[in-house]
Amino acid sequence: MSTYSQIYKVTGYQCDQDSTLATPFVFNYLQDSLDNFSRAHGVGYDFCKTQNLTYILKGYDVQIHSLPHWTDITQMDTDLISFGPGSLFFLQNLYDSNKKLLFSSVSHVVLLDLLKKRPARIKDHFPSSLLQTATQATPAFTSLKPLDCVHTTREQEITPDYIDFNQHVNNTHYITFAERALDPVFLKKARLKRIRVAYKQAALLGDKLKVESKIAPGFTDHQISSVSDPTKQFARIRFSWLPKAR
Numbered sequence: 479m480s481t482y483s484q485i486y487k488v489t490g491y492q493c494d495q496d497s498t499l500a501t502p503f504v505f506n507y508l509q510d511s512l513d514n515f516s517r518a519h520g521v522g523y524d525f526c527k528t529q530n531l532t533y534i535l536k537g538y539d540v541q542i543h544s545l546p547h548w549t550d551i552t553q554m555d556t557d558l559i560s561f562g563p564g565s566l567f568f569l570q571n572l573y574d575s576n577k578k579l580l581f582s583s584v585s586h587v588v589l590l591d592l593l594k595k596r597p598a599r600i601k602d603h604f605p606s607s608l609l610q611t612a613t614q615a616t617p618a619f620t621s622l623k624p625l626d627c628v629h630t631t632r633e634q635e636i637t638p639d640y641i642d643f644n645q646h647v648n649n650t651h652y653i654t655f656a657e658r659a660l661d662p663v664f665l666k667k668a669r670l671k672r673i674r675v676a677y678k679q680a681a682l683l684g685d686k687l688k689v690e691s692k693i694a695p696g697f698t699d700h701q702i703s704s705v706s707d708p709t710k711q712f713a714r715i716r717f718s719w720l721p722k723a724r
Contacts, residue, residue, distance in 0.1 A: 480557055480611035481556070482518050482556045483555050484553070484556075486552045493547070493548045499545045501653055501654075502650045502653055504542075505538070506650055507552075508554075509535075509650070512568060512570070515556040530591065531589055533587050533588070533589060534587065534589075536565075536587065536676070537586045537677060538583055538674070539583065539617075540583040541583070542580075551574075552573060552575070553572070553575075554570060554573075557570075559613075561612050561616075564589055564597025564600060565586060565616075567585070567586055569614075584619065586619050589603065622674060622675075624714070625699055628690045628691070630659055630693070634689055636684060636687065637683075638683060641682075644680075645682070646681060647681040647712075652677070652702055653715065655687065656713075656715045656717070659700060660698060666722070667721065667722055668721065669719065669721070674715070674718075675713060678712055678714070679710070679712055686705040687702055687703070687704065688702070689701075696719060697716055698716070698719070
C-alpha cells in the first residue's frame with residue numbers, strides 16, 4: 479500500500495481571523511505531505527539530485543468540505559493514484575480526529591530531466607512496487623483558460639521573503655496574491671468550496687507581477703503574469719465560493 483499518513487496540529491499562526499486554517503497553509507500541508515511521501519518511498523529530493531531530476535508541480539484541484547480550527551488534530555493521507563509517461567497524480571485527503579473528511583485534493587506533478595530539459599519517464603525511475611499501487615484512471619485535470627475579461631488588477635513586487643530554497647516564488651504565495659485581489663468584505667461573507675490552480679512557470683526575485691481578476695456569481699478567476707511581459711504567465715487560479723453560514 480502506498481498511503482503515507484502524517485499528523486498535523488493546527489497552530490494559532492496558521493489560522494485566519496475565524497480561527498480556521500488559512501488558505502496558504504492548506505497548500506503548505508499538501509506540499510509537505512507530498513515531499514514526505516516521496517522521501518518515504520525512496521524517490522525524494524536526495525534521490526532526484528543523484529539522477530539529475532526534479533519535481534515540477536503543475537496544479538491542484540482542492541475540494542473543501544470544511545477547514546480545521548485552532549488546536550485541531552488532523553491527518554493527511556497521500557496516495558499515488560495514477561501516472562503517465564512523465565506525470566504523477568496524487569490523491570491527498572485531510573481528516574479530523576474522528577476521520578471526517580475535511581478536504582480532498584488531486585495534485586499533478588511532473589518529473590523533469592534536468593539534463594534533457596524534458597519530462598522524464600516515470601517507469602525508468604520509480605520503483606515498480608510503488609507504481610503497481612496506482613490503480614485508478616488518470617483524473618480529468620482540465621487546464622484553466624485565460625481570462626476572457628478583467629474586473630480588477632493589482633501589482634505585486636517579488637521580494638526575498640517570497641523566495642524558497644529553489645530560488646523562485648513558493649507555490650503557496652500565488653494563492654495569497656490571488657486572495658489579496660478580493661474585497662475583504664466579500665471574503666467575510668463567502669466560504670471557499672473549491673480551489674483549482676494551474677502553474678505555468680516560476681516567478682523570480684525582482685519580478686513584478688500583475689494579478690488580474692474576474693468576479694462572477696459563485697467563482698472568481700485570477701491570472702498572474704509579468705507586468706513587463708503580459709504573455710509571460712505564472713499561474714491561473716479559480717476559487718469557487720458558497721455563502722458563509724450566519
